[in-house]
Amino acid sequence: MILHHAKGSCSLGILVLIEELGIDCEVRYVDLPGGEQRTPEFLAINPKGKVPALIRDDGQLITEWPAIASYLAALKPERQLLPADPLGLARVLEAVEYVVSTMHMQGFSRIVRPENFCPDRDQAEHVKERGLEIFRSGFDLFDRVLEDRPFVAGSFSIADAALFYAEWWMVNRLDGRLPRNCGAHYERLMDRAAVRRALDR
Numbered sequence: 001m002i003l004h005h006a007k008g009s010c011s012l013g014i015l016v017l018i019e020e021l022g023i024d025c026e027v028r029y030v031d032l033p034g035g036e037q038r039t040p041e042f043l044a045i046n047p048k049g050k051v052p053a054l055i056r057d058d059g060q061l062i063t064e065w066p067a068i069a070s071y072l073a074a075l076k077p078e079r080q081l082l083p084a085d086p087l088g089l090a091r092v093l094e095a096v097e098y099v100v101s102t103m104h105m106q107g108f109s110r111i112v113r114p115e116n117f118c119p120d121r122d123q124a125e126h127v128k129e130r131g132l133e134i135f136r137s138g139f140d141l142f143d144r145v146l147e148d149r150p151f152v153a154g155s156f157s158i159a160d161a162a163l164f165y166a167e168w169w170m171v172n173r174l175d176g177r178l179p180r181n182c183g184a185h186y187e188r189l190m191d192r193a194a195v196r197r198a199l200d201r
């Protein structure tokens with residue numbers, strides 16, 4: 001398998017899962033600030049021009065964070081990173097969707113790419129502020145979830161890898177202010193050997 005990955009991007013969460021699951025996977029780095037994702041060479045790999053992009057050994061491409069994470073978890077069902085029971089499955093997927101669709105795509109994207117939301121440059125600060133509000137309210141929500149448990153769905157799951165990449169952004173790319181339980185969750189993840197290996201790759 002090959003993971004097309006960019007350091008400091010949401011594909012960090014996928015790399016965490018690859019390390020957690022012990023999956024043999026080559027990592028190919030994509031230079032997002034340099035615009036490599038828009039080159040004909042990369043678009044031939046992933047026409048969406050995004051990371052993460054996973055290529056199976058048979059050449060099939062899998063895109064979209066929730067789909068890649070679910071696929072990887074399903075390769076090692078014994079690890080239960082995606083619960084088998086219907087309610088547990090729903091809880092994990094609703095958390096993943098919220099991180100990816102709301103916190104990332106509606107919140108963080110407004111902060112780093114305000115021009116994608118409003119072409120008027122005068123409005124950029126307003127768009128960024130709204131993005132930060134959305135991003136922060138996501139952490140407030142997870143902070144309540146994490147009040148009585150170490151991981152989003154009780155035990156470690158793909159939802160924790162999703163929340164981790166958002167927390168990593170808050171700590172390393174924004175002002176670092178995470179509410180108490182999310183801060184503890186971030187430290188808990190940083191203490192995991194698999195997470196350290198993912199960050200070192």
Ligand SMILES: N[C@@H](CCC(=O)N[C@@H](CS)C(=O)NCC(=O)O)C(=O)O
Pocket residue numbers: 009010011032037049050051052063064065066100
């Ligand atoms: N919906 C996609 C979002 C992926 C995404 O936005 N990736 C960002 C990095 S965090 C990217 O590749 N950005 C490059 C660009 O938009 O030019 C997913 O869930 O995988």
